[in-house]
Amino acid sequence: MIKEAMYIKSLTDLKDRPEVFPQILLLGRSNVGKSSFINSLTNRKNLARVSKTPGKTLLLNFYLLNQNFYLVDAPGYGYARRSKSLKDEFIIMIEKFLLNNQDLLFVCLLIDFKVGPTKDDINTYNFIRQLGREVVVIATKKDKIPKTKQYKQEKLIKSMLGTPELFISVSNVTKENIKTVESLFLERIENYYHEKEVYEEI
Ligand SMILES: Nc1nc2c(ncn2[C@@H]2O[C@H](COP(=O)(O)OP(=O)(O)OP(=O)(O)O)[C@@H](O)[C@H]2O)c(=O)[nH]1
Ligand SMILES: [Mg+2]
Known part of the structure; x- marks a missing residue:
């Protein structure tokens, strides 16, 4: 379970990063539900700010x-x-983060379940993979599609992305599948610490 969650700091450059811990990066277009997803996952209402007017600041929180x-x-x-x-600056910031970061375990790319992958989403997905990073695709706002149409929509999204290895569709409203994501995250973190221990013993 994710029992504890706190905001630490926002930064633009990794050199300013706080104490070292493994990281999971969330990427997605504005309004896809990144902040809402953090709130769902941590079971907190206002840990991450949910914005109606997307901000322009380039900060990693x-x-x-x-x-x-x-x-x-x-x-x-x-x-x-x-x-x-500013768009170029954003790409440079993310690229730096993906390339020079041993503590990054994988990237979660959030896409909108109802809208499906946009051109930007597909480009970002390929961009992350080209940099050698694993991508977990999380489709948000599943509640916006009627249950009878969800299977078809999921199939369509997956095929548009060339069948991603890890795909989970969620809702931050009904909390559907949030536990599935939580289990995945915790399992990966556990593995990370386990491997680190084994490595340090050698
Ligand atoms: N129906 C529905 N609405 C959602 C869901 N997740 C987020 N929203 C809504 O979508 C809007 C944007 O959510 P945010 O969490 O602020 O999105 P964001 O990706 O953090 O946006 P930026 O910080 O601007 O990049 C808000 O109005 C949320 O209430 C979901 O699963 N279902
Ligand atoms: Mg946000």
């Missing part, structure tokens, strides 16, 4: 969970009113 791993909330991409230079 570090949340420490169970005192042993970070969830890192990145700013949403595809924010139309962002200037070209």
Whole structure:
């Protein structure tokens, strides 16, 4: 279970990062539900700010969970009113984060279940994989599609992404499958600490 969660700090450069713990990065376009997802996962109403007006600030927000791993909330991409230079800055920031970061376990790409993967989503998905990072796709807002149509929609999304290895559709409203994501995260974190122990014994 995720028993403890607290906001630690926001930063633009990894060199300013707080105490070292394994990290899981959340990426997704503005309004996809990243902050809501953090709140669902940690069972807190206002840990991460849920915005109706997406912000322009390029900050990586570090949340420490169970005192042993970070969830890192990145700013949403595809924010139309962002200037070209700010968009480039965003890509550079994320690329740096993905390339020079031993503590990053994997990336969660959040996409909208109802909207399906946008061009930006597909580009981001390929971009992360090209940098050699594992991607877990989390489709949010599942509650917006009627139950009878969910299977078909899920199949469509998966095929558009070329059948991702790990795909979980969730709802931050009904909390459907939030426990599944929680189990996945905790299992990965446990493995990380286990491997670290084994390695340190050698
Ligand atoms: N129906 C439904 N609405 C959701 C869900 N998740 C988030 N929302 C709504 O979607 C809007 C955006 O949610 P946020 O969590 O702020 O999205 P974000 O990805 O953090 O947005 P930025 O911080 O701007 O990048 C809010 O109005 C949420 O209430 C969901 O699973 N179902
Ligand atoms: Mg947010």
